[in-house]
Amino acid sequence: MKILKFGGTSVAHAENILKVVAILKNQIQNEPRLIVVVSAMGGITDLLLTAAENAADKKQEYKALFETIEFRHFEVIRELIPIVAQSAIISHTKRTLNHLETLLDGCFLLGELSKRTKDGIISFGELLSSYIITEALKVQGLKAILQDSRELIQTNDHFGKAMVDFEVSNILIKKYLATVDNPLVVVPGFIARTQDGHTTTLGRGGSDYTAAILAAALQADLLEIWTDVSGMYTANPKLVKHAYPITDITYQEAMELSHFGAKVLYPPTIQPVFNSKIPIAIKNTFAPLATGTLITEYGNPKSNPIKGITHIDKITLLTIEGSGIIGVSGTSKRIFEALGNKNISVIFITQASSEYSICIGISDADTTEAKKALDTVFAFEISQFKIIPCAIESGLSIIAVVGENMKNYQGLSGSVFSTLGRNNINVRAIAQGASERNISAVIQSSDTKKAINSLHEKFFEEDSRQLNLFVMGVGNVGERFIAQIMQQKHYLKAHHKITIRIIALSNSRKMIFDEDGILLKNWQADIENGIPSNIHIFQQKVKAANFRNSIFIDNTASSAVAEGYSYYLENSIAVVTCNKIACSSSFDKYRQLKDLSRKFNAPFLYETNVGAGLPIIDTVKNLMASGDKIHTIQAVLSGSLNFIFNNFNTENSFYDIVQQAQAEGYTEPDPKIDLSGIDVMRKILILARESGLAMEMEAIENISFLPESSLSTDTVADFLSSLATNSHHFESLLLKANEKNCRLKYVAQLKNGKASVSLQQIPKDHPFYAVEGKDNIVLLFTERYNEQPLLIKGAGAGAAVTASGIFADVIRIGNN
Template sequence: MKILKFGGTSVANAQNILLVENIIKKESSKGKIVVTVSALHGVTDQLIHAAEYASAQDENYLQILKNLEEKHLYLVKELIPILEQSSWLSFVKKHFNDIEDLHSGIFALGELTNRVKDKIASYGEFLSSNLIVARLQYEGLDCLWMNTADLIKTDSNFTNAKVNIDITEKNIRQYLSHHKNQIIIAPGFIAQDEKNNPTTLGRGGSDYTASIIAAAIQAEELQIWTDVSGMMTADPRLVSRAKSILEISYHEAMELSHFGAKVLYPPSIQPVMSKNINLKIKNTFAPEDEGTLVSHQLPDSEKEQQQVAVGISNMNNIALLTLEGSGMVGIPGISAKLFQGFSQGEINVILITQGSSEHSITIAINEKDVLAAENIINSYFADDIDLKRVSPAKIETGLSIVAIVGENMKNRSGVSAKMFGCLGNNGINIRAIAQGSSERNISVVISEKDTRKAVNVLHEEFFESEIKQVHLYICGTGNVGSKLIQQIYAQNQYLKENLFINLRIAGLSNSRKMIFSDHGISEKEYIDWNENGQEASVRNFADEIISRNLRNSVFVDITASSEVPKIYESLLKRSINIVACNKIAASSDFDTYKKLKNTARNHNCNFYFETNVGAGLPVIGTINDLIKSGDQITSMQAVLSGTLNFVFNNYDGSRTFSEVVAQAQQEGYTEPDPRLDLSGTDVARKILILARESGYPLQFEEIENISFLPEECMQGSVENFYEQLTKYEDHFKALLLSAQKEDKILKYTAEFKEGKAKVGLQHVAPGSDLFHLYGKDNIVIFKTLRYSEQPLVVKGAGAGAEVTASGVFADIMRSI
């Protein structure tokens, strides 16, 4: 015999009940079944709300009861043919008259006892089960209504009665042995005490009813029919890629249920668990889905083939209470005293952790119990607090518990490290940790605002290793930024198929507009994003990134703005990786540069700025590799401006210097203001960054900058700058001729040696490594302790939107 249970959503309306009818028909064709049903969705809560209104002498209870009555009358009209409706309409009206009488009594007394509350609550299942029987009998099925309240006997702890299992199982076995109907329909949740007063079985009571019946007759299987296709690897409202769990052990199911998985309630599993009866969780609205099988523990040989964890669960509205003090060390009975107080105060302890020093003990409870728990602690330990042996209870609220569950965790090493590592790398601070000796559950307490992020991070780490979701926030959508975005769209399919990485552009911003999408801005949406975006500001962009709190986040700065680097620190402190094409942060005051590097290190994230020097060339990466391997850089000689190299390679006197600079700007090699390039400021910043990455605490002011531009060129607007270039053409031609007289060429170089740096225009001879440098190419010549005679040379294109974007792209990939 199989036992089937249908929850409130499964019997919410006539349409759903017809789905239930089809399932019952199919299952009963295979053998005798017992079906336990809940009240129509929301009915029990509404009955209790009406009673609470009545006890407050608020006549709004009458409207609630009227709505509930109409709901049940409408159900009769939908399920039962017109000619047979009369008796069932009368049935509903009669019982709602009784319900109204009860509420009228509550209204008159202004009091609602738990005993009366149970009486009222029992009507929901009573009505739904009878109406389903009426429908099935009309369909010609061999169906009988079984009053579980007559069979399930409990104590008189109203609203959460304890079942007398021995008597109850005997009653159920006798009843089912005497009634041979193919289908037995039974209301869940309701029972009676020894004096036949109505009682209810508390949270998850209908599941519990079905489980008790299944255990009493040693059923073949218990089926729980609900609105999801079994237990999930995580809450699908938080994790879009959550999967159904095909098979899970009783213990695993109980752990997941305890920490928030709403499909099952732990007490409902206990009766079938004790009898080794398989439990199947199925979807009423997708009956062909396989669902989840909850069964006995798998043999060790089969466990080895399973993944480490079966699911992730979470529980919100958690508070931490900490009791600490030197008077607790080595003193027996402290925990017993604490739990005795909580027991008497009826406060449930969800999680407990204690350090080996015994100096403190921390417990997690529901937030609603905080004040009561604090009073209990401070009362029970009043003498110790007065004598300073124990401190008053410390309270933290706004927390959540996230638990990862799996029988197989005890057979694998490194599970905790994997869990804590991925949380830490995403800036999720752990407030408390608990792991049972069974090793099937590792629980952490975190800030509630981090719950979604934490569950997604863990789900990705343990269940979605094939695809890692990365969220990019790109600030700056000009020439380089637009090229980067195009490269990401073009390359993403390859990344997914070969590296199992999915890059989502979760936010875009320029100086005017910004736009966000947690699921990624599609290529189609990108085309006209400027029209749909909201007004932008650097601070608001950062605040939105932080508030969204998405896992694996990378902020990409492709601007020349001095404002954008001001938000770096706040982002790094939230473990958001930063990739910067912008040179301002790394070339700012040395203490600021160092602080940003340390902040990234301290918060387990990355701060990469390879494209600050040499566009896509691996210059900074080369320095880092040399330093990590124990080498020391003694000197550097470089051409670091693709713009200046382009200008001096193309300036041969046949065109004016102004025309060549204009060409460089038109082709995208210069900054928006070319003076940043031609003044040597940009080159000075680059050699400064290279010196710092090499381990030298250099400041920008210490760099010697030998300018070749007349002072007037640096004044006024960009338009004025070009006018001055034309005016001083003879000056630039003289520079060119002086080099040509020596059979040399002009190169704007940067040098670093003996802790000092300088930049300026030089005459370069044909024998120099700097001579054969064409177009927009850059070169860096390193001399180190290892490369002392034959230098290490990095050379290639050092400017251009395409190569710079590819360098930023490479940094993004390194950062994740």
């Protein structure tokens, strides 16, 4: 014998009920008897409850709600039942609805709603649905019979969540089934009856419980719970897109997951069948061929030791602490007794071994009453300053990592909390039972989604990582960066198990956001239709999204954008930038950003600040970390200046070459930054700092090759015009170099703690002479490389290589 329960979404309307009929038709062919438990039509219980409360509050709106309830049931009858058979069914349904209307009118007249009356009113949802579904089954040719569950299940009179008398109920259930021979018995879920005949309910989700009670009493072969999802999931699929159904799970694991918020199964459901070892299958009405979840005594011990990650929202932590509870027996008893007397459920408990404090998690709704109860019971100790008045912290959630076999795997707890720590998720309290079946942590509610996704990624997604990017600057570099992501996304997923999503894009005028990831195919058109760009609003949106593995990308040369790095790092958002302004500002600011990166575990990567895509900064960092010391750095660090002087000859004017370099994206938007030496000064300053020197920009000697009239210009146009005006000056520089058979190179040097930048004449035997195009070259003289320097050479300018350097930093974060 098999028991099947169909939830509210499965019977919400005629189309869904026909899916239920099809499932039953298929199953009845292989089973001698099916007991079918049905819930109220989706949303009806809430409508009944609201109508009752409105009536008791003297609100006329209850009448409109009643009409909605009436309409929905008649609509289903008209769609499911042929016209010739509708009359009797509509008549029966109308009589039932008239009874409901009388109860609601009574609440309105009396202006009150007792718990007993409330149970009576909300029972109509199951009474109506079970009757209509039974009649629909008959119309489809199935030999179905309806049995009122109130005649089978007896409870006490705790209306709202009655306790079942199993001894009496089991007798009633067995006796009834012995008297009927119909192969299909339909039973309304959720409702029962006291010994003296008053209707009770078994708590929200009680239809599952009804089915379990019947299964245990009849020693069924299987209990099937049919719902709108394909089983119990590794996490809430509404929060975790990569969550998937768990195929096998134990009773204990299922109880833990359902207690901690897995909505597909009502927590008390498992207990009746657990004692009889009756398997439970969670199935999907809308995908009946899907495997679903099978709940048994042993599950599958060879599967992932962690079965699921779930949570409970709207939690308050109550903390009782003080010297007055240390070593005092009975303190815990007084706490739980005080809360129990107020019918307050304790969800979470933890106590330090010092016994100085006890921390308890309860529902937010019980906070005021719980504090009052505890402060009252410990009033004397509080007056004697032995205990501090009960402290309250609300706006919390409990996340739970559940798995029967976790106890046999070392380091799982460490992995859980290190994963949370890497994402800067603060844990307020921790609990782990001796069974090690559940590791629970209390966190801020705002971190719930990030926490669950981070843990799910760690334990269920084959060490894959999803990186969430917020990109500011979509000009030459930004455009190529996006193109590289589009080109490489499949490779990264296949070979590095990295998935990259761009959540936000911004240029100087417009910005767009999409928490599901921007579709990059038409991003240029989308950004033109975005909202006005605003750095502060952009920051707030990045923080509010609160995604795991969040990375802010700065492809600009803006000082205002660079000022925001500390904001991102303080919120555990990684920063990747090609903007040199932050790292070349004051040493204190540079140091602050590095410290924030460490403190909040947020990577701060700026490899492209020097040498675009060349691994210059990373090499210096590794040398220093390994204990080497850098004595001298000689470098051609400006790809743009190298391009300019490599192409500047007697046939081309200096003005024309600078314009070409600007057009091809080799210079900063303002080429004066490159030609004045400021850009190279910033680069050698960054290398000096990475080498361990607390250097400021003012300490760098800048021997400019530009005439004063060029240096004093205020606009880009004026600066370019000055280059044309001073053409003889630049021709003279070229002529002098050619006379010595040298080439002009703009060189940065760091030696003995002093730094300088200048245009130099480089002879043929020097490594810098052969540096072509936009290439950079760096010579590192260190204690280990003291005779022959460590040489790094390659393209050091251009949008494509800069974008690839940014991309490399992003991948570095993903791989770590």
